[in-house]
Amino acid sequence: MNRRNLVLHARSSIERGSKSFARASKLFSKQTRERAWLLYYWCRACDDLADGQDHGHGMSTVPHPEKTIAAMRMMTARAHGGEQTGNPPFDAFGMVAQECHIPKYFADDMIDGFALDARGWRPETEDDLFQYCYHVAGAVGCMMALVMGVPARDHELLDRACDLGLAFQLANIARDIAEDAQAGRCYLPADWITEAGIDPDHLLEPAHREALVHLVNRLCDLAGSYEASARVGASNLPFRSRWAVLAAAGIYGDIARAIRKSDGASLERRIYTGKIKKLRAIMKAFGQALIKSAGRDRDGLWTRARATRLP
Template identity: 85%
Template sequence: MNRANLVIHARTSIERGSKSFARASKLFARQTRERAWLLYFWCRACDDLADGQDHGHGMSAIANPEKTIAAMRMMTARAHGGEQTGNPPFDAFGVVAQECGIPKKLADDMIDGFALDARGWRPESEDDLLQYCYHVAGAVGCMMAIVMGVSARDHELLDRACDLGLAFQLANIARDVAEDAQAGRCYLPQSWLAEAGIDPQYILDPDRREALVMLVNRLCDLAGEYEASARVGAAKLPFRSRWAVLAAAGIYGDIAREITKSDGASLDHRVYTSKGKKLSWIVKALGQAVINSARRDRHGLWTRARAV
């Protein structure tokens, strides 16, 4: 496929896979928007391959996860090197990687997160949790920042972009605690579960529901800290990119805020934010982008330099 066709497929993918990101991406300038779609197309395809899903829905067991991860690495490496793979999402990544100079290490870091899932990994500590979030989302935040024109050598700004990825993933984990448990997964740190007196093999025990709700809210609070930090980095982006990032932060941040307000109901049904609230964040983010006054240091926050 040529670039124009890849962009069309990428747009379809983001509109199916994430209405929130699709809506926020329309605020980018055209070239940045297309590149963001191309990057998303590859990220979404990798995630679906790793989890046996279709655009994030219908998780199923993978017969040979190690082989799947190896194939993912191979096609990503070929695409990054400028080769045609014949697989549209990977070719899309090749296009955006070549155009923007995305370091291969960031792509490898993301795939490392899927490899953790493939071997049934579970976090022992909060630090482990944040490292996992870096691999599957923080690295994506860094790549997206480079798509927006941030230098791969601007480590301070990439740290802020990573923070937004961490915030998104923490909100995802909080939203999907019950669904993950039913699929045999748990991203709540073992140390948290031990403190709360929750059996790691039976986290949905009705007798420990109140304790579990407290841990879910703890995830949401953590997501809020990284969202606030990411907003500072957005201040250094070009206006339209700043607007898009602030809108995405607000829209996705509302997931964590709605979970907290649900008082445990998020364990019974998936939390969504309404179309009206998404639109209101686009308006609100416009004002924030114009004022552009976010200030906050990163003292005490996890940093991607600790990733292994």
């Protein structure tokens, strides 16, 4: 499939899989926008393969998850090496990886996150939680930074890009606590759960509601800290990329803020931002993009340097 057709397929995928990212991506320059779509197309396909979904919907049991992960690694490696796989999302990744010089280890890191899910893994500590968030979202943030033209040697900016991925994933986890629990998954650290006096096998019991809401709010607060760090990094991007990143940060940040304000309602219904709120976030981001944020250090924040390779 030629580049034009891959871009068209990628655009369709992002519009089906994430209206928030689709809307924010339109703020990029044409070249960056197309490359972001190509990268998203592959990320979305890997996520769907790992979770038995269709564009993030309808999670189902994957019969042989280890084989699925192995096939994902194989096709990604072939595509990264410049081969045509005949699988459009993977060919899209190969194309953007070649154009933007994306190191293969970032792709491997993302797939490692899906391998954790395939093993039925659960975080024991807060550090484990950040490790998982890095693999499934922080590594993607780093790849997106390369798509936007950030040099691979600029570790400070890559750390900030990783922070945005961490913020997004923490918000996702906070939003999906009930849905994940019903699917037999839990991304709250075990030591948080123990400290809160919650029975991990009966997470959603009414008796645990107040304590669980406290943990959800804790996730939202962490998401806010990493969002703030990422906003500093956005100041170093070209204007249109800065605008797009700040818009995405605002849209997803508003989800975390709405969850926190819901006082536990997120455990009964899915929290999302509507079209009007997204447009407001985009307009607000335009004003923010005109003024570069003052520097802010990352003291106390988890860093991707602490991520370990999985066996």
